[in-house]
Amino acid sequence: MYANPSSVEEASPRLLDHVRSRIRLKHYSIRTEQAYLDWIRRFIRHFGKRHPKDMGADEVQEFLSHLAVQGRVSASTQNQAKSALLFLYKEVLALELPWLEKVESAKTSKRLPVVLTREEVAALLDQLQGTHALIIRLLYGTGLRVMEALRLRVKDVDFARGEILVRDGKGAKDRVTMLPSSLASALREHLLRVRELHRRDLESGRGEVYLPYALERKYPNAGREWMWQYVFPSASLSEDPRSGAVHRHHVQDQAVQRAIRQAVRNAGIAKPATPHTLRHSFATHLLESGHDIRTVQELLGHSDVSTTMVYTHVLNRGGRGVLSPLDRLKENASVR
Known part of the structure; x- marks a missing residue:
């Protein structure tokens, strides 16, 4: 016991x-x-x-x-x-x-990623509304991991350059990815609403956001500044489990996961899609469109190109492009 x-x-x-x-x-x-x-x-x-x-x-x-x-x-x-x-x-x-x-580590299974077709992505996105729709479109349009998207700060979105700066991504690395032009207008409108929410928080004596590491000590007032606020803030305030301070945190990833699960069911997609599936689909569709694998590697933030190489499996048609003998029989029959 x-x-x-x-x-x-x-x-x-x-x-x-x-x-x-x-x-x-x-x-x-x-x-x-x-x-x-x-x-x-x-x-x-x-x-x-x-x-x-x-x-x-x-x-x-x-x-x-x-x-x-x-x-x-x-x-x-x-x-x-x-x-x-x-x-x-x-x-x-x-x-x-x-x-x-x-001590030997357990061997993880080598599995190919789940990838949605363009039609499946479109069908999934059609089932979504509101902030979750914007987040999920951003995941597919940029290749961000779900927590990278949820941790975005206002200052990380550059509308003029059409870029998103990912701070402290996996492996504690920064990188730059594109801001889809088709999302710019919706994201601007979203930020107007977020700024109004922040203004009301400030008026009520709140409005301070969590700052990483020693920034809070170095810049005592930065947590209340607009540029440091989360792009996708939570609808409610919460207590920081480490400091005990009450902040407006970002949207929880579990909420995004639930939204995708429901959208997949509603769209009738027979694949186990998750937020990370949209990152896989982003990379696969870029390679299908002829983009260089090194460019895709940089956008995804992979340290080694071999990690990105897993997506090249879709560049070959089923069975690595080999024509099935059954299909060959049909071809020969049509010639006669």
Whole structure:
């Protein structure tokens, strides 16, 4: 029987606080913080609340095996647990444990991405309205990841240059992508409404947005400035889980995911489409149109072109362009 999470928190308050401090010092996201803390708690509970410094290779390997065999977790989930434990031992406990690097990672399946046809994208977009429609059109029109789109600030949209600046994307990299001209007018109108919402927040004594890292200390008033506001703010205020401050955060990604699921059902699309499917479709349709793969790589923010190469599978027709012998029979019959 596992102890409940609160008892683990009480048993190792200094350890978990140290984990939080190291994560925040390294500027990891709040989601990574929550995931790592959860896996460390589960690791401690699994071994009867023993302190991790009193455990080692055998316990880590047993825990990861338990997740795979009894827990039947996916390879990506098991690898996330391994990353959390690696962070705990290297960054928090500062223990030199060469065996930890040798713990084998679970092999993830090599699967081709789900891609919608242009007709399917059009049918999906026809089912959407309001802010969700604008966000989802932006995902397909720019190739942004869903969190990259939701974290956009007003200053990141350059209407004059027709560009969107993606700040601190995956791998902590910045990049520039296009702003679709067909979206510019709708996005301008949307920002007018957002600015009015921000004005009302300021009048009510609110209007301060979350700022990353040390910007809040460096520029104390920046959080209330228009340029730092989210392009897609939430309809309600919420409390920052780290600072406790009340801000207007951005729209939640779960809401966008639900909107796409419903639109897919309404459009009668028989594919498991998600927000990321629109990024896959963006890349695939650009390559189909003859754009250079290096350009697509840059727009997507891939470090290695081999990652972008997965989309070239659609450039060959089904079966890699080979004509089926059944179709050949039909061709020969038509000649006679």
